[in-house]
Amino acid sequence: ESGGEGGVWVGFQNVFFDKDTQMPAIKQGAVAQLPALLEDGQAGKGRGPTQADVEMAALQSMGTQGTRTWKEKAGRTDGSEGYKFGDVSRHLYRKVAGKDEGHRKGAGREERHSKEDPPANPQVASLEKKVNSLSAELGDALVATKQSFVFGGFVCVLLITGIDLVLDIGMAPIAWLLLPVYSVGLYFIGITKLVALTATDDAAKVKKS
Numbered sequence: 001e002s003g004g005e006g007g008v009w010v011g012f013q014n015v016f017f018d019k020d021t022q023m024p025a026i027k028q029g030a031v032a033q034l035p036a037l038l039e040d041g042q043a044g045k046g047r048g049p050t051q052a053d054v055e056m057a058a059l060q061s062m063g064t065q066g067t068r069t070w071k072e073k074a075g076r077t078d079g080s081e082g083y084k085f086g087d088v089s090r091h092l093y094r095k096v097a098g099k100d101e102g103h104r105k106g107a108g109r110e111e112r113h114s115k116e117d118p119p120a121n122p123q124v125a126s127l128e129k130k131v132n133s134l135s136a137e138l139g140d141a142l143v144a145t146k147q148s149f150v151f152g153g154f155v156c157v158l159l160i161t162g163i164d165l166v167l168d169i170g171m172a173p174i175a176w177l178l179l180p181v182y183s184v185g186l187y188f189i190g191i192t193k194l195v196a197l198t199a200t201d202d203a204a205k206v207k208k209s
Contacts, residue, residue: 069081074090 070083070087071079071081073094074084074087075094076084076087076090
């Protein structure tokens with residue numbers, strides 16, 4: 001007790017950290033509050049997955065998902081598994097075509113459902129038919145717009161590459177002739193994007209109504 005609060009603090013440290021201090025009841029009470037990992041090497045048994053286990057499982061899952069080859073992405077039936085010229089375009093086309101096909105299947109299911117279970121009110125049936133028809137038309141318009149947008153971007157990339165090549169070989173006048181074509185391509189992309197936004201807005205209004 002001598003030394004005031006400083007003496008009490010030193011005594012407290014001795015209780016928990018000095019192996020020669022014999023206060024088993026207090027020491028056992030303190031050890032009981034410690035994690036099992038500090039008591040022995042068997043702490044991991046009987047517990048849930050650790051952070052390392054979760055990270056390893058996530059990495060393995062990502063590895064299995066990323067094993068698709070360029071041949072599979074492009075849908076080629078011949079050739080090597082590696083990249084071939086045109087695989088990117090084939091892959092993008094398959095994605096757009098797949099969405100279009102899924103939309104058509106969904107519209108077909110809705111139409112079959114409406115035929116199998118016709119509503120009692122003729123006005124409701126007419127409205128449902130109009131909504132389904134508008135949804136199908138908007139879906140087709142969106143798919144066509146996306147394809148046009150991709151094509152316009154591809155044309156702009158080709159034009160930029162052409163201008164760069166022309167400037168590289170020192171034929172600046174031809175490059176100036178290509179600039180109007182490039183401007184028209186940008187205008188085409190802008191109009192296409194505007195049409196896509198308008199179609200999306202119309203689709204949202206139809207769904208709300």
